[in-house]
Amino acid sequence: MKASPIIETSHLSKVYKMDSVETVALADISFVVDKGEFVAIMGPSGSGKSTLMHILGALDLPTAGTYILDGQNVEKLTDDQLAGIRNRKIGFVFQAYNLLPRTTAMKNVVLPMAYAGVSKDEREERAKKYLTMVGLADRLEHTSNQLSGGQQQRVAIARALVMNPAILLADEPTGNIASNQAAEIMAIFQNLNDEGHTIIMITHEPDIAEHAKRIIHIRDGRIVADGNGHRQRKVNGKK
Numbered sequence: 630m631k632a633s634p635i636i637e638t639s640h641l642s643k644v645y646k647m648d649s650v651e652t653v654a655l656a657d658i659s660f661v662v663d664k665g666e667f668v669a670i671m672g673p674s675g676s677g678k679s680t681l682m683h684i685l686g687a688l689d690l691p692t693a694g695t696y697i698l699d700g701q702n703v704e705k706l707t708d709d710q711l712a713g714i715r716n717r718k719i720g721f722v723f724q725a726y727n728l729l730p731r732t733t734a735m736k737n738v739v740l741p742m743a744y745a746g747v748s749k750d751e752r753e754e755r756a757k758k759y760l761t762m763v764g765l766a767d768r769l770e771h772t773s774n775q776l777s778g779g780q781q782q783r784v785a786i787a788r789a790l791v792m793n794p795a796i797l798l799a800d801e802p803t804g805n806i807a808s809n810q811a812a813e814i815m816a817i818f819q820n821l822n823d824e825g826h827t828i829i830m831i832t833h834e835p836d837i838a839e840h841a842k843r844i845i846h847i848r849d850g851r852i853v854a855d856g857n858g859h860r861q862r863k864v865n866g867k868k
């Protein structure tokens with residue numbers, strides 16, 4: 630079967646400007662992810678991983694370079710088209726969870742389906758199913774502020790999965806989760822990947838990254854290695 634790209638980045642850069650200070654968060658990033666890949670992104674704090682994830686999720690535009698998402702040039706899409714793509718195609722697990730405060734776990738997970746026009750009964754059924762899958766069956770009516778960090782992270786994972794997204798973008802999805810639960814979350818990701826979903830996961834934990842078939846290492850906003858765990862291809866001559 631011929632692999633087909635779902636993510637194509639070409640010479641992406643991102644420069645944040647604050648007053649007169651410029652921060653180069655990404656510089657000359659180029660890589661392709663095919664449908665069905667499971668990729669981990671690793672790199673030191675501040676190396677540009679979350680910035681890259683926001684661009685891949687079409688939440689932010691690069692300063693320069695092109696990004697083709699499932700055949701469409703993101704720069705050329707309207708805000709409405711982008712919102713539709715984010716809702717239907719992409720599941721996000723943000724580093725800071727981004728749950729609605731003072732809102733129950735159920736409601737947080739139901740909302741993306743409400744935007745997509747899923748019927749009320751089905752929304753509740755699916756929300757329960759995914760919250761149960763991440764081990765929160767007994768926390769459905771707890772609000773975000775009544776949940777621990779790891780529990781909030783699991784609500785965020787259920788919310789990301791409930792629309793059955795073609796692409797899952799996860800920023801440190803197990804960062805606040807106990808290791809036995811992290812293994813369960815990785816099993817869920819693995820299942821999703823086995824079903825053909827594309828996963829891009831940021832992590833600083835090597836044993837979590839090992840679940841991916843390919844690891845991209847970023848340093849100072851550049852890709853320094855890209856490959857599977859055993860045969861890392863060095864990029865730009867750097868290690």
Ligand SMILES: Nc1ncnc2c1ncn2[C@@H]1O[C@H](COP(=O)(O)OP(=O)(O)OP(=O)(O)O)[C@@H](O)[C@H]1O
Nearest residue numbers: 645647652653654673674675676677678679680681
């Ligand atoms: N909105 C912003 N405005 C200005 N600078 C920013 C902004 N967001 C990120 N940066 C800067 O861009 C660089 C990359 O940040 P980013 O959040 O992508 O790093 P990261 O690799 O995700 O780090 P961590 O592992 O700590 O989450 C950092 O130097 C950061 O200070």
Ligand SMILES: [Mg+2]
Nearest residue numbers: 678679680724
């Ligand atoms: Mg980050």
